Amino acid sequence: MIPLPGKTIAEKIFSAHSGTDAHAGDIVVADVDFVMGQDGTSPLAIRALENMGVTEVFDPKKVAVVMDHSSPSPIEGVSALHTMMREFGKRTGAKVYDVGEGVCHQLIPEKGHVVPGDLMVGCDSHTCTYGALNVFSTGVGSTDGAAAMAAGKLWFKVPESVKVTYTGALQPGVYSKDLILHLAGELGADGATYEALEFHGPVIDDLSVEGRMTISNMAIELGAKAGLMKADAKTLAWFEGRGEKTPNPQDPDADAVYERELTFDASAIGPQVAKPHAVDNVSPIEEVEGTPIAEGVLGTCTNGRLEDFAIAASILKGRKVHPDVRFIVAPASRQILLDAIEAGYIQTLVEAGAALVTPGCGPCVGTHNGVPSNGENVISTANRNFKGRMGNSNSFIYLGSPATVAASVIEAKITDPRKYFEGGER
Amino acid sequence: MTISAKAFKYGDDINTDYIISGKYKFKSADMEGMAVHAMEELDPHYYEKVKPEGGFLVAGTNFGMGSSREQAPLVLIHSNTKAVLAKTFARIFYRNAINTGLPVVECDTDLINDGDVLDLDLEGGVLKNVTQGTEIPFPPLPPVMAQLLADGGLVEHFKKHGGFAL
Ligand code: SF4
DSSP: OOOBOOOHHHHHHHHHHHHHHTTTTTTEEESSEEEETTTTTHHHHHHHHHHHTSSSOOGGGGEEEOSSOOSSSSSSHHHHHHHHHHHHHHOOOEEETTTSOOHHHHHHHHSSOOOOOOEEEEEEEEGGGGGGTOOOEEEEEEEHHHHHHHHHHEEEEOOOOEEEEEEOOOOOOOOOOHHHHHHHHOTTTTTTTTTTEEEEEEEHHHSSSHHHHHHHHHHGTTSSSSOOOOOOOOHHHHHHHHHHHHOOOOOOTTOOSSSEEEEEEEGOOEEEEEETTTOOOEEGGGGTOOOSEEEEEEEHHHHHHHHHHHHHHHTOOOOOOTTTTTEEEEOOOOHHHHHHHHHHHHHHHHTTEEEEEOSSSSGGSSSSSSSOOTEEEEEEEESSSOOTTTTTTTTTTEEOHHHHEEEEEEHHHOOOOGSTTTTOOO | OOEEEEEEEOOOOOBBHSSSGGGGGGGTOOHHHTTTTTTTTOOHHHHHHHHHEEEEEEEOSSSSOOOOOOOOHHHHHHHEEEEESSBOOHHHHHHHHHHTTTTTTEOGGGGGOOOOOEEEETTEEEEEEEETTEEEOOOOOHHHHHHHHTTTSHHHHHHTTTTTOO
């Protein structure tokens, strides 16, 4: 008998959820463990459910809607959509995260709605974030979301996987954000379309769970369906006390078949910046240093976590945001805000001149909280810099790590953060 | 059924923020009102050009990259876009297009110029460039997707079958 080839994380999770021996390329109907929508997409999903004639969700404990993109509501149209979401929660029993709770991609894992080994879909492209937690999570549209809310299952094409390994170690002042920006530059915006990325190696092992989430969050920027990692002791410790579900980690087999295998030496990667208006338009920071900026953003589902606040606070401690810069800070969740207050980071950042906004998406998608003016440059920890992304198509968005943003708001120009780190006497 | 319309041609990597900017996303109750802004970042006159007689949106690689907003295929449908023809599509857009009933065709769009008149017979698998007098081959849709499109999208599929029947 010919031994069957081993499986990737994606193939294992799809096998377990479809009751089939799933391999890349198969189309399967699989059970989902959780379905999520945000305030830009849930209203369409709710309407799709109505159009389907469906009045109940398959399991109220496995469905949540989150008000994060335009929250608190800036206009009455949004207020009406928020009302619609609250009523949906009351009617179906689905969980509602209201204004001030935070960004969906922080809340879903933080509240223990998913655990390692799960399969979940969200009506938001950055749902791939929980891949860092060994969850096969992927973004879908509102109609798919509605079908999943109604039936608890959805059809999927099992993706091929690309194995990405990081060797070496990160230099001081260089972060997981720099690794994923670098990879976006290497592979391009469609470098992994229809595929799952699977991240491995000592550098990933060394990262905190939060740092890993930054990488998986941006898998979609390379076109990938998911950005998966193994669950290790750190992952399991992170889930302790976060709800009742039991993790069921899925490790890839040693002989798993990958579509491609890529290896990068992380020691050779410095701070990276994505330039307007494409996430794969990436340069080492040396090439854009000195570019003037008028707005800095710390936050979003990419980099709005406690560790990101710690990094920014360590650079801004005892320093001031340049008077020509607005520095907007948005914690990814209420819990992170509380933790950042307790750790003193909020005090440090606000004293330095930051404008703190409600936990949520912040100015990321141009619906509230800091639309840039004509001709202005922004440096942001977000994941997208498309033209018009922040609400003004005549502004220019650069993406970098929290350290790069913190260093840049001090000088009102893009600044290499390594000068604030040991051995960085540049 | 054959759809006949003019091609409106754009480039590679057209993302969902260009198809419909996030700032209009919250008008989502009014799809006709949003459709006026379809493709506005790239071509402020897209809606005026396509709405009266309908058209094919023709693009290069990775069409529809970016967000999961289903308003993207919906504004195209409401602007009277008959189908999107591209070399490759981003995954979520492709799925959303099928689910909402917008035909998507993966083909070599270098064989189409802006303004060419095209005849598309999706079921028959024939795409003709009438202006150039050529036929452009394209792979058939996988059966799951063909069935969803034939049912008129996922909502109609659900209504018809009372759930998934794939
Ligand atoms: S923070 Fe930005 S990228 Fe993340 S969910 Fe919100 S709008 Fe989307």
